Amino acid sequence: MSEHKEKDDYLPSNCFVTSMLTDMYQLTMTYAYWKGGRSDDVAVFDLLFRKNPFGGEYTIFAGLDECLRYVNVFGFSDTDVSNLRALFPEWEEKFWDYLLALDTSKIKVYAMREGAVAFPKVPMIRVEGPLGVAQLLETTFLCLVNFPSLVATNAARHRIAAGPTKKLSEFGLRRAQGPDGAMSASRYAYLGGFDATSNLAAGIKNDILLRGTHAHSFVSSYIGLHELNTKLLRRANSDEEVDFVDLCQNQLKLLKASRCNTGELAAFIAYAQAYPKGFLALVDTYDTLSSGVPNFLAVSLALNKLGYQPVGIRLDSGDLAYLSRECRKQFIQVSKAFSVPFEKLTIVASNDLNEEVLYSLRDQGHEIDSFGIGTHLVTCQRQPALGCVYKLVEINGSPRIKVSQDIVKVTIPGRKKPFRLYGRANQPVLDLLVLAGSPDPVVGERILCRHPFDSQKRVYISPQRVEPLHTLVWDGKSVPPLYSLQQCKEYCASQLKAVRSDHIRRLNPTPYKVSVTLELFTFLNDLWQSEVPIPEID
Amino acid sequence: MSEHKEKDDYLPSNCFVTSMLTDMYQLTMTYAYWKGGRSDDVAVFDLLFRKNPFGGEYTIFAGLDECLRYVNVFGFSDTDVSNLRALFPEWEEKFWDYLLALDTSKIKVYAMREGAVAFPKVPMIRVEGPLGVAQLLETTFLCLVNFPSLVATNAARHRIAAGPTKKLSEFGLRRAQGPDGAMSASRYAYLGGFDATSNLAAGIKNDILLRGTHAHSFVSSYIGLHELNTKLLRRANSDEEVDFVDLCQNQLKLLKASRCNTGELAAFIAYAQAYPKGFLALVDTYDTLSSGVPNFLAVSLALNKLGYQPVGIRLDSGDLAYLSRECRKQFIQVSKAFSVPFEKLTIVASNDLNEEVLYSLRDQGHEIDSFGIGTHLVTCQRQPALGCVYKLVEINGSPRIKVSQDIVKVTIPGRKKPFRLYGRANQPVLDLLVLAGSPDPVVGERILCRHPFDSQKRVYISPQRVEPLHTLVWDGKSVPPLYSLQQCKEYCASQLKAVRSDHIRRLNPTPYKVSVTLELFTFLNDLWQSEVPIPEID
Known part of the structure; x- marks a missing residue:
């Protein structure tokens, strides 16, 4: 968790992330730019999204670290070139020399800090440099930002729904969109507010707390007590x-x-024999209240007699609010009846949980301490893709605009600096885009802020604080500081805390x-008028 | 595309797929099984799903090849053990020797053929062997089957919606759930019925046709004709x-x-100069019908004069049905007016397409030849996860059952052989599960087939053909034949063709x-009664 990563930590984090992990049209464009003598034109691209996911009004920016790792290894190998030659035998010979020599030494990347709360239209990343290279970063950057930001946002929403004191574990490996979908989900769920993961590889790779006990198959693999190979426990x-078996009975x-169910009792005994200090049992294989919980309590009481404290139970089906309350009642009754400290045994719940279920459980009242959340979290079932785009906004100093009949798809042209302006309560009030050559907003000085497209929407603000949102993170080489996952997680939590609560609330x-x-507003609208023909009704 | 792959082709296809890519509870169970002396008990696990995705009534089974690659490299390294030791310092020393020695030499895997049409409750894979190893395969197998099967099914549905003659390209890399989510999507979209991909790495790796031309940024990077570095074309x-520029003007x-728009004209000219034989232009950067199409036609007519045939256009916004018809009209008009063969120029459409949009376009009438489909296809927006499970059905010859209040979650116990029974039209009529020791169904012999849970649902059939659905694909080592991606794709298409059309139709x-x-029905229901307590109302 060091503040400054070493250069040699800059290994690609994913075996697929090479310069060939891109849309083929990036290469056909590279060739056409080269052929047209435009490869070294100076381009500026903005990476942004247009709409917050999940019906919300905020997004967590994530994936920057992986983008920078990619920028660091960017380039085409001899093998890549021979693969491309086979696809494009007609390309000129000299182009291959150009391609082999490509690197990111003339590229600058400006970005928000990973873990930042981001909003539509404000670029999360700005890439500047030779058109030939800057263009080639498009698809890979998008792939490396879209899903991480989506999962981090989803995790943050689950955290808000669960409340700050509950433990949240990511359980999604088996249902994720492929092994790396799973690896990304573990990492960015942690960044967005989760505490732990069930994914062994992801936990070890990212230094995330690991969680997990046993599955139904462990329980159903036992038919009776005769399968226990020893009755003893120390x-x-x-x-x-x-004689632990006797004690449990x-x-x-x-x-x-x-x-x-006697098979279930045998399984719990076997599990307790393996983990006398960490006994947490899945209690719903046969019947939670009639079989699972009494079997769990019997083994727990026996453990208590030997000086061990059991950990708790996991519920994986049924009415979780009701069952958790019934289990807590039984824990309290047993604590009183047997004078054991079982009141606060952990109740873990899993089974198709999502943000809505977490809110519903809160409304109903429940006794769950810890949630294991899989499918809905890691595949972002409610909205499985974030729509980040990477748009050319300037070429050789001339601003460029992507026009569309659909106003949300119009890009804001030019090289721009984004700022976050804070109001009296030290809360963010708005984000302001300023043309790069223009003066920054100043604390205490009144400034006119305009909606980029709607001329009716204007507001004056005298900011109490002005926060530049972009810093230079790559200038031909990595620019420190680089932040660890833990630091990004903490930054995300602090950012969410700072935002006004009505922006992150559940409903509306x-x-x-x-x-x-005002300057950018005028500039944008003039450019729009000049580039786009006025439609004519025939 | 050889029928029999070589052993050395058995490299892991994904850097994350190791035995550490699993839920931690698999390891805690492994230890508990070992500690309880049960590691070598003989287990049978079924891998199946309970509900078809996307509201449909069929699923394409995919991911087997990757499962077998994993089985081939299964095992724990010294590094793995040292990572696990740090997590579980209390585990007994001898366990680490056991773990280091684990392999799949005693494992048998039976499976459907990759690309098969599969139905709920019928195991796609059956794993037999030592409990300690067979249990450890669970999470990784699920991860390697769930998403591939989901994407292949999604692709098959898109193919059916588009009709057999349209070209379908997967364009989803930038929006996929991580780099490997994208790589999997390209591969399994191809298996399920797509023709091509935009993903360069996936196309090269899997030998899939690559498609792509240029982006809006290529168009908007040109402001005027002065940016063309040559006016010439051979x-x-x-x-x-x-003087090609003059000719185009x-x-x-x-x-x-x-x-x-003159910048757009310049961009098209530059693109045609780079690809005179492959000119396909994105025509919606400024205005499709007022600017993009006339600019495209001007450059196309100029190419025609120099002896080149243009390829076509891509539409990426607006009313695709209307625009494609208007474009086709213009192509036909220009063909007549200028005596050029432009009637059948290709019209490619993209922009947030999905299965429903494909049906809607068909209903409206359109002139699109080729669809580029991204987000909805690769993230399976309509249902981003398939719910495959891996359930213990037998241990040491004793059948095991997973019971649930929810009837769809009850597993069918015992070691079972699945058969597909064909009726008169050589169409599949039903799948039948038979206990492993029992006789196979016989062609022409009447057999009673029962719904596993609903005692009212029974049917007699005298099958015209009996197809065993499982073959042994791993018997301590790989069992040939292994099928190439191309063969799996062809098998999938033939399977879908064989199924009765009402099972795959769009609505209801x-x-x-x-x-x-009958035997399995009785067996299942007796076991259920004996294992589960009858609930008692207090």
Whole structure:
């Protein structure tokens, strides 16, 4: 977790992330730019999204670290060239020399800090440099920002829904969109506010807390007590071995639970023998309240007699609010009846959870301490793609615009600096885009902020604080500081805390204002008029 | 595309696919099984799904090749063990020796053929072998089957929606769930019925046709004709160089198009200079019908004069049905007016296409030849996860059942052989699960097929053909034949062709019957009664 990563930490984090992981049209364009003598024209591209995901009004920016790792290894190998030659045998010989020599030494990347709260139309990344190279970064950058930002945002929304004190674990590996979809989901769910993952590889790679106990198959693999290869368990504080099976059976009798599945009891005993200090049992294989919980309590009471404290249960089906309350009741009853400290045993819940279910559970009242969330989190079921785009906004100093009949698709032209302006309560009030050559907004000085397209929407602000949103993160080489995942996670949490609560609330959140200066407004609208023919009705 | 792959082709296809790409609870279970002396118990696991995706009644099985590659490299390295030791310092020393020695030499994998049409509850894969190893395959197998099967099914649905003659290209890299989400999407979209991909790395890796031309940024990077570094283009059949810019401008005058964007014209000229034999232009940067199409036609007429045939256009916004018809009209008009063969120029359409839009375009009438489909295809927006599960069905010869209040979640116990029974028209009528020790169904012999859970649903069939759905694909080592991607794609197409059309139709498709023998029905229901307590109302 060091502040400054070493250069040699700059390994590609993903075996697929090479300069060939791109749309083929990037290469056909590269050739056409080269052929047309335009490769070294100076281009500026903005990477932005147009609409927040999940019906919300905010987005967490993530994926920058992976973009920079990619920029660092950018380039085409002899193998790449021989593959491309086979596809494009008609390309001129000299082009291959050009391609082999390409690198990012003349590229500058400006970006928001990873973990930042971002809003539509405000570029999260700005790339400047030779058209031939800057263009080639498009698809890979988009691929490396879209899903990480989406998952981080989804995780942040789940965190807000669960409340700050609950433990959240990502359980999505088996349902993710491929192995790397899973790896990304673990990493960026953590960044967005999760505490842990079930994914062993992701946990180890990213230094994320790992969580997990056993599956239903462990329980159903036991048919009866005869399958236990030993009846014994050693006491916590001595070498004495006790007949643990006998002890568990006695506790079950005391609990007066007559309808428990014996295979399940055997499985719990075997699990407790392996993990006497970490006994957490999945209790819904046969019947949660009639079988799973009494079996769990019997084994827990037996563990208690040997000096061990059980951890808790996991519920994976049924009415989680009701079951968790019933389980808590039983824990409290048993604590009283047997004088054991079982009141606060952990209740973990899983089974197709999502943001809405978390809100619903809160409304109903529940006793769950920890949630394991898989499919909905990692595949972002509610909206499985973020629509980031990478648009040319300037070439050789001339601003460029992408026009569209659809106003949300019109890009804001020119090289721009984004600022976040803070109001009296030290809360962000709006983001302001300023043309690069123009003066920055100044604390305490009143400035007119205009909606980029709607001429009716204008507002004056005298900012209490002015925060430039972009810093230079690549200038032909990496520009420190680089932030660790942990630092990005903390930054994300602090950013979400700073935002006005009505922007992040569940229902009808208030859109955050994104504005341009008067100068940029005029400039944008003039350019639009000049580039686009007025439609004519025949 | 050889029938039999070589052993050394068995490299892991994905850098993340190692035995550490699993849920941590698989390892905690492994230890508990080992500690309980159960590691070598003989287990049978079924991999199946319970519900077809996308509201349909069929699913394409995919991902088997990657599962087998994983089985081939399965095992834990010294590094893995040292990482695990750090997580579980209390595990016994001898366990690490056990873990280091684990391999799949005693594992058998039975599976459907990759590309098969599969139905709920019928295992696509059956794994048999030592409990310790078979359990460890769970998460990775699910990760390697869920998304491939989902994407292949999604692609098959898009193919059916588009009709058999249209070209379908996968354009999803930038919006996919991570780099490998994209790589998987390209591969399995091809398997499910797509023709091509834009993803350069995926196309080269999988030998899939690549498609792509240029982006809006290429067009908007040109402001005027002065940016063209040469006015010349060589004739197709001689070395004579002609003033191509002049020629294009003259053609534009002949077309009487007065409202064209000059930067766009310059970009098209530059693109045609680079690709005189492959000129396909994106025509919606400024205005499709007023600017893009006339500019395209001017450059196309000029190319025609030099002996080149243009390819076509791409539409990326607006009303695609209308615009494609208008474009086709203009192509036909120009063909007549200028005596050029432009009637059948290709019209490619992209922009947020999905299955529903394809049906809608068909309903409206359109002139599109080729579709580029991205986000909805590769992220499976309509349902981004398939719910495959991996369930223990037998241990040491004893059948196991996973019970649930929710009937669709109950698993069918025991080691089972699945068969597909064909009726008179040589069409599949139902899939039948038979206990492994029981006789196979026989052609022409009447057999009773029962719904596994609903005692009312029974049917007699005298099959015209009996197809065993499982073959042994891993028996401690790979069992040939292994099928290439191309073969899987062809098999998928032939399977879809064989299925009765009402099972795959768009609206209210008929559910396909999945049945069990009378013997298995009785066996299943007896086991259920014996394992599960009857709930008691207090």
